[in-house]
Amino acid sequence: MMRLTCPFCGARELHEFQFHKTAPEPGANPFAAVYERVNRTDISQEYWQHLHGCRAWLYVSRNPSTGEVYQVHLLGTQS
């Protein structure tokens, strides 16, 4: 995994982006949303920010065991 494709800026080097955390399960209580993480080895759904780019918040789904990136969306527009 060397690059992410920002919906606004296109494919950009990984160091422009900052990982924030894995997206909490729907309906997670406030404690879980802050402290617990979803630890799946096959798919990881995450909040990222294109921090050193357009600064958009992104929703990224990836395979953390292979590095393959499935989807990058503007946060809130993921299906």
Next chain:
Amino acid sequence: MSVRAPRYSAWSLLRGRFSGPGFWRPLWSGRQLQKAYDVVVVGAGGHGLATAYHLARDHGVRRVAVLEKRLVGYGNVGRNTTIVRSNYLLPQNHYFYEDALRRWETLSRDLNYNVMYSPRGVLDLALSDGEMVSLARRGNAMRLAGIDAELMDRAGVMKFAKELVPAGTRRFDIVGGLLQQRGGTVRHDAVAWGYARAASALGVDIIEDCEVTGLVTTAGVATGVETSQGPVAAGQVVFAVAGHTGAIGTMLGVPLPVETHLLQAMVTEPIKPLINSVLIYVHPHGEVYILQSDRGGVVMGGFLDGFPSYTREGRWSRLEDVVQSAVALLPQIAGLRVLRHWAGTNDMTMDGSFIIDRIRYDNVFLNGGWCYGGFKSIPASGAACAQFVATGTAPDLIRAHTLSRFASGHLLDERGGGPFPVRL
């Protein structure tokens, strides 16, 4: 049934030299997986092997198995940068790491295996007055606990670490440092092999190529584990899987305050002795630590890659970052070639401190959340975890390291960074 391993000594080395093939035996015996054990330990990293060793040695637990998905030493125990130290700020952490450091001092004798503990000194550098203040705070906390710590000004640092000369070539000059002289390095492979050998000699079964895929329970009590080699009954189960701690939580249906991040390290071609201690510099955007291996290679590492990954493939920009930081401190090494670089999976907790506690079931234990600092803790963790499992009561040294501390607000946030392993 214990298999007597020959004791190592200068005499046995000599005998080995003049004996035929077959004198040197495998370090641990290739025993077969049995149907049932008193304690099954999952993961043959440092923590799993040390826990099994202490269960057998200190508590007389007869039937102990360590089940390992890959090979002994394949995980982080064989991938780390070998630094040991006890220079932590919080009492709950520094007393524990100090216990570990004292055990490192005598471990070669205890295991009858040379783990090459080298108290060459760990020197944290400050390049600004603010950094100096925070080092002084940490050093004072350590000294109050009776742990050696020496605050040095610029002249002191330059005298101790002569390789940091020539000055004036750095953009930010060195202001001072905090030295822990008893800190240093320990040969990581030897730790895995030494514990495996000693545990095996006490009758512990070390089973490689055996992945634990599930927990078997009856009426709210764990009765064994499912493995790639079939089911195994167990009186108690200890998970010591380091980078796969989060995945074990998912397997047990317990979401954990853990994220798995890669950490990289690298080593250069060997050179003559240059760096006599371990140099560490933590800056607002990352960190770098540098030491020279006994073979002469310059070993360097830095901060996490920064996102969940199990690939063990490091991220390029982090490698660049570490090299740039290292060269800024030691311009002399700029021309060296990097021979190898690698990565390991680290179980980062939301406060940066480890967890040894029961998980979901009364007879299932979690030994994890070691973050990027779990090598130095191995001897203390093995002893404490074994005591917890054997007696049912957590020893004082790990009483604060519960899983429930996150919900109750008793965090052990060494860094003061909040519930994120990475903030850059």
